[in-house]
Amino acid sequence: MLDNHNMDPGELLSSVNTASTLIFLALVGIAGILVGRLRAGNLKLGIAGVLFAGLVAGHLGARIDPSVLHFVKEFGLILFVYSIGIEIGPRFISSFRSNGIRLNIMAVVIIGLGFLTSLIIYKAFNLDKEVVAGLLSGAVTNTPSLGAVQSMLAGESGGEGMAETAGMAYAVAYPFGIIGIILVMYLIKGFFRISTQKELEKYREDLDSRSAGTVTVNIVVENPKLFGKKIETLKEVTVTGFVISRISRDGEFIVPAKDTKLYEGDILYGICSKDSIKQLELVVGSLRISENFEITGQLAMRHILITNRKLAGRKLKHINLTGLYPANITRIFRGETEIIPSGDTVLEFGDTARVVGVRDKMNEISKLLGNSLRDLSYPNLVPLFIGIALGVIIGSIPFFIPGLDAPARLGLAGGPLLVALVFGHKGHIGKFDFYMTPGANRFIREMGIVLFLACVGIGSGQHFWETLVNGGYMWMIYAALITFMPLFIVGVVGRMMKINYLTLCGMLSGSMTDPPALEFASSLSPGQAQASAYATVYPLTMFLRILSAQVLLLVLG
Numbered sequence: 304m305l306d307n308h309n310m311d312p313g314e315l316l317s318s319v320n321t322a323s324t325l326i327f328l329a330l331v332g333i334a335g336i337l338v339g340r341l342r343a344g345n346l347k348l349g350i351a352g353v354l355f356a357g358l359v360a361g362h363l364g365a366r367i368d369p370s371v372l373h374f375v376k377e378f379g380l381i382l383f384v385y386s387i388g389i390e391i392g393p394r395f396i397s398s399f400r401s402n403g404i405r406l407n408i409m410a411v412v413i414i415g416l417g418f419l420t421s422l423i424i425y426k427a428f429n430l431d432k433e434v435v436a437g438l439l440s441g442a443v444t445n446t447p448s449l450g451a452v453q454s455m456l457a458g459e460s461g462g463e464g465m466a467e468t469a470g471m472a473y474a475v476a477y478p479f480g481i482i483g484i485i486l487v488m489y490l491i492k493g494f495f496r497i498s499t500q501k502e503l504e505k506y507r508e509d510l511d512s513r514s515a516g517t518v519t520v521n522i523v524v525e526n527p528k529l530f531g532k533k534i535e536t537l538k539e540v541t542v543t544g545f546v547i548s549r550i551s552r553d554g555e556f557i558v559p560a561k562d563t564k565l566y567e568g569d570i571l572y573g574i575c576s577k578d579s580i581k582q583l584e585l586v587v588g589s590l591r592i593s594e595n596f597e598i599t600g601q602l603a604m605r606h607i608l609i610t611n612r613k614l615a616g617r618k619l620k621h622i623n624l625t626g627l628y629p630a631n632i633t634r635i636f637r638g639e640t641e642i643i644p645s646g647d648t649v650l651e652f653g654d655t656a657r658v659v660g661v662r663d664k665m666n667e668i669s670k671l672l673g674n675s676l677r678d679l680s681y682p683n684l685v686p687l688f689i690g691i692a693l694g695v696i697i698g699s700i701p702f703f704i705p706g707l708d709a710p711a712r713l714g715l716a717g718g719p720l721l722v723a724l725v726f727g728h729k730g731h732i733g734k735f736d737f738y739m740t741p742g743a744n745r746f747i748r749e750m751g752i753v754l755f756l757a758c759v760g761i762g763s764g765q766h767f768w769e770t771l772v773n774g775g776y777m778w779m780i781y782a783a784l785i786t787f788m789p790l791f792i793v794g795v796v797g798r799m800m801k802i803n804y805l806t807l808c809g810m811l812s813g814s815m816t817d818p819p820a821l822e823f824a825s826s827l828s829p830g831q832a833q834a835s836a837y838a839t840v841y842p843l844t845m846f847l848r849i850l851s852a853q854v855l856l857l858v859l860g
Contacts, residue, residue, distance in 0.1 A: 324367045324371050324372075324375075327360060327365045327367060327757075328375070328754065328758075330360070331353060331356045331357045331360050331365075331757040331760065331761065332353060332356075332753045332754075332757055334352075334356040334359075334360075335350075335352040335353025335354070335355065335357065335753070335757065336350075336353065336753070337352070338352035338355065339353065340352075349818060349819050350752055350753070350756065351444075351477055351481075351756070353756040353757050353760065354473075354756040354757075354759060354760045355474065356757075356760060357756060357757045357758070357759060357760015357761045357762075357764060358760045358761075358763060358764040358767050359760075359764065360761055360764060361760060361761040361762065361764015361765050361767065362764040362765065362767055362768055363764075365761050366761075366765075367761055369463060372758050372761065373457065373463075375754050376450075376453070376754070376755050376759060376762070377450075377454065377715050378751075378754065379750070379751040379752065379754030379755035379758065380447065380450035380454075380715060380751065380755045381691055381694070381695070381715055381716075381719050382747050382748070382751030382754075383447065383747075383751030383752045383755060384447050384450070384716050384717075384720040384723070384751075384849070385687070385691060385694065385719040385720070385722075385747075385751075386723075386739070386744050386747045386751065387447070387723070387748065388719065388720045388722070388723020388724045389690075389723045389726060389727040389737060389739050389744060390739075390744055390748075391724070391727065391841060391842040391845065392723060392724045392726060392727015392728040392729075393637060393727050403839045403840075405802075406806070406810045406836055406839050406840050407839065407840050407843050409793050409796075409797055409810060409814070409840075410810060410813060410814040410840040410843065410844050411843070411847065412789075412793050413789045413790060413814040414443075414844065414847050414848065415789075416788065416789035416793070417439060417443060417785055417786075417789045418439070418854075418855060420784055420785045420788055420789065421435050421438065421439045421785055421855060422855075424438075424784065424785070425859060428777075428781065430781070431465075431468065432855075432856060432859035432860065433452070433456055433465040433466070433468045433472070434468060434469070434472045434778065435472075435855070435859065436452040436456075436469055436472075436852055436859075437449065437452065437469035437470065437471065437472025437473040437476070438473070438475070438476045438778055438781055438782045438785060439476075439785055439851075439852060439855060440452060440473050440476075440852055441473035441474065441475065441477040441480055441782060442476040442477075442479070442480050442483075442782040442783075442786040443480060443785070443786065443815050443816070443817075443848060444477060444480040444481060444815050444816065444817045444819075444820075445815070445816050445845075445848040445849075445852075446752060446755065446756065447716045447720070447845065448716070448848045448852035449469065449473045449759070450716045450755060451714050451715075451716035451717060451849045451852050451853050452466075452852050452856060453466040453469055453759075454714040454715045454716060455712070455714060455853055455856050456469060467762050467763050467765075467766065468763075468770075470760075470763035471763045471766065471770055471771075471775070472778055472782075473759070474759075474760070475771065475775060475776075475778045475779055475782060476778065476779070476781075476782030476785070476786075479779060479782055479783045479786055480782070480786050480815065480817070481817065481819050481820060483783060483786035483787045483790065484786065484812065484815055484817060485820060485823050486787070487787065487790040487794050487811060488794075488808050488811065488823070488824065491791075491798055491804070491807070494795070495798050497798075497804045499805065499827050499828040500828070502805050502828065502832075503805060503829070503832070505803060506803050506805055506806065506832045509803070518574065518575065518576075518580075518592050519572075519573075519574050520572075520573065520574065520575055520580070520583070520590055520591065520592055521551075521570050521571065521572045521573075521590075521591055522570070522571050522583055522584070522587050522588055522589065522590040522591070523568065523569070523570055523571075523587075523588045523589045523590075524565050524566065524567060524568065524569040524570075524571065524587055525567070525587070525588030526586060526587055526588055527567075529565050530565065530566060530567050531564055531565070531566065532564065532565055533562055533563065533564055533565075534547070534559050534563045534564070534565060545573060545574075545575040545643075546573050546574050546575070546631070546632075546633045546634070546643055546644060546645075547559050547571050547572070547573040548572050548573045548574070548604075548631055548633045548659040549602055550563070550565075550569050550570065550572070551570040551572065552569050552570075556572075556602050557629075558602065558625075558630055558631060558659065558660055558661060559625070559631065560625055560626070560629065571587070575643070576643060601662055601663075602659060602660065602661060602662060603659070603660065603661070603662040603665050604657065604658065604659045605658050605665050605668075605669065606636075606655050606657055606658075607655070607656050607668065607669050607672045607673075607674045608653070608654075608656075608673060608675070608676070608679055609651065609653065609655070609673055610652065610653075610672075610673030610674060610678040610679050611671065611672055611673035612652060612673075612678075612736065614650050614671075614672065614673070615650060615651055615652040615730075615731050615736050616649060616650070616651070616730070616736070617649065617650060618646065618647055618649055618650075619632060619644055619645070619647075619648050619649075619650065620646035622650065624658075624668070624671075627671070628660055628661070628664045628667065628668055629660055629664065630658055630659065630660025630661065630664065631658070631659050632644050632657065632658055633657050634656070635648065635650070635655070635656050635657070636654065636655040636657075637651060637653075637654050637655075649730075651730035651736065651738065652730070652731065652738040653679060653736075653738035653740070656672060680742075680743075683736070683737070683738065683739065685735070686726070686736070687739070690719065690722050690726055691719055693718075693722045694718040694720070694721065694722040695719065697713060697718040697721060697722060698712060698713040698714045698715050698716070698717055698718020699714075699718070700712065700713075712853075713850075713853075714853060717846075717849050717853065720846065720849060721846075724842075790811055790815075793811075793814075794807060794811055797810070803832060805824070805827065805828055805832035805833050805836075806832050806833070806835075806836045807836070808824035808833050808836075809821065809824055809832060809833035809834060809835065809836030809839075810836040810837070810839070810840055812824050812833070812837050813836060813837035813840035813841045813844055814840055814844050815844075816841060816844055816845050816848060821833060821834065821837045824837075
């Protein structure tokens with residue numbers, strides 16, 4: 304136990320400050336999480352409840368040493384944005400494919416219109432730059448952009464006070480940020496007289512007609528040019544979107560190897576992309592789509608986790624599983640992405656592989672690939688700290704934007720986010736893999752955002768009510784314009800472009816990086832249209848929201 308009688312007064316004060324800081328943060332975190340779970344219909348504050356609990360605590364007199372408050376806030380922000388980057392990195396590039404290009408363009412237009420609306424409000428009402436930047440972050444419910452704003456302001460003279468003001472503006476703007484997007488959804492639905500049931504049916508029909516997803520097929524070898532040829536010949540003359548799991552010959556199933564020859568009447572079982580069906584029929588023979596992926600006889604199918612770090616980053620043709628065992632990898636699942644494998648497909652730590660092979664060899668195959676939940680759940684901390692260190696360094700590097708007097712920096716929000724996006728997309732660099740289990744990622748993210756919002760709330764709460772009653776209530780009107788105008792304009796234009804209403808709602812939610820709005824949009828109709836559109840625009844939106852908030856401050860001088 305501490306002997307307070309023998310402690311230096313400074314040490315005693317430091318001990319008391321540390322203890323009180325931990326107590327305040329814990330109490331605000333507990334209260335905020337509980338408040339965030341309360342519902343009003345389909346609405347709830349979610350993690351933003353921590354911000355409002357912090358404001359109340361700050362108003363009631365909770366005080367934390369400014370240097371400690373600043374450190375905890377920035378560290379929480381770094382943890383939050385890094386975990387986001389690692390999660391969205393694998394699908395950052397793929398989000399621009401197909402329909403994703405159009406949706407991302409619309410999300411970028413919403414960001415741009417919000418930026419312009421903020422500039423107009425700044426000029427029209429002669430507001431301080433920290434107020435406008437805070438209003439923009441709160442109006443679009445984007446917490447990392449607030450962190451970027453406060454990091455930039457902290458480096459200026461009187462920055463701590465400006466950072467507090469930005470936090471108050473964020474808090475004032477946040478509620479309508481959630482309500483405004485829901486209001487837009489309702490207005491578009493009523494204005495265009497939309498039936499959500501019909502939109503759901505149209506979405507499903509459109510998905511079936513244009514989906515490049517996979518189907519299970521069996522195809523009879525009828526082309527004489529393939530008789531007696533090795534199976535490699537088939538891979539050379541067909542598209543890569545076909546993976547053979549097994550061959551039925553004379554009533555028996557065999558696992559194809561590289562030197563396996565094809566004969567008339569062989570039935571090839573496997574999966575292919577829908578775009579490959581016509582070409583397969585032309586090159587091979589009669590094809591039938593199967594509803595079920597059935598494995599019988601001496602063959603077995605198993606989903607195996609890739610946890611052997613020696614295999615991470617290697618191509619399937621170099622691993623040569625088919626040469627080692629009578630087995631094939633027919634599909635790879637990486638996060639929310641499903642991959643039809645080819646020889647050039649790279650395995651990553653944490654992937655789940657669907658393997659079809661001889662039943663007696665499946666245990667050996669599992670050991671080769673890893674399949675260890677223990678290895679998968681082991682905290683991979685070295686790459687995490689490497690990523691954070693690189694992110695802080697990159698975020699501190701100044702770069703010049705034409706037309707601006709001062710250099711820009713990505714800061715403690717943008718730097719770690721950019722590094723995490725690269726790491727998440729690459730999966731591994733050299734011997735380091737950057738895989739983070741969903742549970743670990745969620746824990747780091749939630750811990751980071753709770754620390755950040757608690758510090759913002761406590762730091763801004765002392766003057767929040769005073770500011771609100773002395774003209775700050777007008778901030779709500781300004782924030783409502785920043786929220787409503789871009790969403791309504793793009794939402795109406797999007798509907799006039801015949802974009803599915805459910806997809807449109809998901810895109811609007813994603814353009815605001817707003818989980819409560821997505822939850823509301825999902826309650827309008829069952830299905831994945833809303834969540835799919837949200838995930839499509841979320842990666843680019845998150846990055847641009849952080850960057851645009853910093854650019855706004857630089858533009859305002």
